[in-house]
Amino acid sequence: xxxxxxxxxxxxxxxxxxxxxxxxxxxxxxxxxxxxxxxxxxxxxxxxxxxxxxxxxxxxxxxxxxxxxxxxxxxxxxxxxxxxxxxxxxxxxxxxxxxxxxxxxxxxxxxxxxxxxxxxxxxxxxxxxxxxxxxxxxxxxxxxxxxxxxxxxxxxxxxxxxxxxxxxxxxxxxxxxxxxxxxxxxxxxxxxxxxxxxxxxxxxxx
Ligand code: GRF
Numbered sequence: 001x002x003x004x005x006x007x008x009x010x011x012x013x014x015x016x017x018x019x020x021x022x023x024x025x026x027x028x029x030x031x032x033x034x035x036x037x038x039x040x041x042x043x044x045x046x047x048x049x050x051x052x053x054x055x056x057x058x059x060x061x062x063x064x065x066x067x068x069x070x071x072x073x074x075x076x077x078x079x080x081x082x083x084x085x086x087x088x089x090x091x092x093x094x095x096x097x098x099x100x101x102x103x104x105x106x107x108x109x110x111x112x113x114x115x116x117x118x119x120x121x122x123x124x125x126x127x128x129x130x131x132x133x134x135x136x137x138x139x140x141x142x143x144x145x146x147x148x149x150x151x152x153x154x155x156x157x158x159x160x161x162x163x164x165x166x167x168x169x170x171x172x173x174x175x176x177x178x179x180x181x182x183x184x185x186x187x188x189x190x191x192x193x194x195x196x197x198x199x200x201x202x203x204x205x206x
Pocket of ligand 1: 007010164
């Protein structure tokens with residue numbers, strides 16, 4: 001009953017998952033230099049690199065990634081700042097076990113540069129979303145969201161930091177639910193089998 005975490009960079013969400021005491025059997029990066037790899041190794045977690053451009057095609061990369069993931073027979077696969085779009089084949093294989101954290105209140109601001117785009121749109125509430133992964137980028141049934149205020153004069157970095165603190169709260173919680181078998185998807189909507197499950201968080205005012 002363990003998690004495989006896929007990263008591409010600094011790995012702060014990965015760290016939050018580890019800090020929450022969740023069972024992690026491996027951390028896999030698609031980038032050799034990802035800072036999160038050193039953090040994981042430092043904590044005794046097995047790491048691996050499946051580098052994107054070592055494979056000719058997306059399918060080739062995904063097959064190699066799937067093989068590496070499958071070695072651990074994970075109960076959950078957590079995308080944590082993993083900056084590659086996975087093939088339908090991979091997504092289907094891990095369909096009910098594959099979660100992602102996205103730095104916006106989906107369905108607003110899918111894709112990149114979410115904080116800059118939230119500021120440009122003038123939204124007053126922003127946040128982050130944990131969702132099941134489907135083949136469509138940043139779509140898929142929503143497990144949990146956390147909202148933060150957008151303050152006058154915020155820079156994208158300030159807003160990102162405010163959102164990131166909430167990412168570190170909701171992602172471990174969502175993964176815990178998944179490992180405990182408490183999540184089900186009915187007609188595209190997530191149900192949590194836990195009384196008073198908190199699927200929505202509101203940050204304390206900064
Ligand atoms: C996070 O903001 C996450 O929501 C997004 O990429 C960022 C990764 O940060 N998908 P980290 O590597 O977890 O620190």
